[in-house]
Amino acid sequence: MNSEAFLERIRGGLIVSCQAIDDEPLSGAGVMPRMAVAAMAGGAVGIRANGAEDIRNIKAEVDLPVIGIVKRNYADSPVYITPTLQEVEEVASAGADVVAIDATSRLRPNGLSLEKLISRIREAFPELLIMGDVSTLVEGIQAAALGVDFVASTMSGYTPYSPGTSQPDFQLIEALVQRVDIPVIAEGKIRSPDQAVRCIELGCCAVVVGSAITRPQEITRTFVESLERAVPLGKDRLAP
Ligand SMILES: CC(=O)N[C@H](C=O)[C@@H](O)[C@H](O)[C@H](O)COP(=O)(O)O
Numbered sequence: 001m002n003s004e005a006f007l008e009r010i011r012g013g014l015i016v017s018c019q020a021i022d023d024e025p026l027s028g029a030g031v032m033p034r035m036a037v038a039a040m041a042g043g044a045v046g047i048r049a050n051g052a053e054d055i056r057n058i059k060a061e062v063d064l065p066v067i068g069i070v071k072r073n074y075a076d077s078p079v080y081i082t083p084t085l086q087e088v089e090e091v092a093s094a095g096a097d098v099v100a101i102d103a104t105s106r107l108r109p110n111g112l113s114l115e116k117l118i119s120r121i122r123e124a125f126p127e128l129l130i131m132g133d134v135s136t137l138v139e140g141i142q143a144a145a146l147g148v149d150f151v152a153s154t155m156s157g158y159t160p161y162s163p164g165t166s167q168p169d170f171q172l173i174e175a176l177v178q179r180v181d182i183p184v185i186a187e188g189k190i191r192s193p194d195q196a197v198r199c200i201e202l203g204c205c206a207v208v209v210g211s212a213i214t215r216p217q218e219i220t221r222t223f224v225e226s227l228e229r230a231v232p233l234g235k236d237r238l239a240p
Pocket residue numbers: 017019069081154155158187188189190208209210211212
């Protein structure tokens with residue numbers, strides 16, 4: 001799928017991130033593909049998935065473009081979203097339409113720079129579209145200059161030098177739309193339909209939502225924390 005065809009499919013829509021890593025309650029064979037089927041039934045225009053097995057099974061079950069990542073930790077780098085060509089290879093051979101990579105300015109394992117990684121991806125997988133996950137405007141500008149197809153706000157709050165709040169980074173999203181000349185995808189901490197609407201109104205081509213749809217433990221926590229703040233009306237409230 002080329003970039004225009006992908007954009008055509010996702011424009012203005014919701015991409016659902018269906019991910020559960022090993023220590024999460026929903027990790028395990030078959031669960032995320034069912035999530036993806038549910039997301040498609042609800043009208044999602046694309047799926048973001050982690051790991052070759054989930055990507056392959058989701059591609060087999062849903063007729064939607066898939067953005068693939070492989071999360072892997074290395075001892076010599078903090079970068080864990082598709083950090084080297086090895087993980088890109090796993091994403092590509094599983095059949096993803098797009099590979100998302102950490103496109104922050106930090107070095108990848110073995111001292112690999114973002115520039116080198118992108119040029120190796122282009123050489124080895126010329127068909128694969130690249131989504132660059134960034135945490136700042138400078139990183140977005142740099143990733144675009146290095147040739148990624150789309151940038152996303154995914155990493156805001158996950159690098160030591162970006163703002164760590166529980167809200168989507170609307171400031172970054174707006175700045176990326178205004179200053180970067182490739183399509184921008186909003187991703188990260190988008191918890192409500194209103195927040196998703198705001199991202200599209202700011203000019204993003206699509207919105208990725210993960211935890212608020214596919215991590216029930218997180219959704220449960222938001223209810224529990226709200227209830228802890230609730231002040232009951234009636235008898236309990238009047239009690240001394
Ligand atoms: C920073 C990082 O590792 N983000 C990951 C990237 O794929 C996922 O864990 C997130 O769920 C995804 O970005 C969607 O974000 P949210 O779950 O906040 O809607």
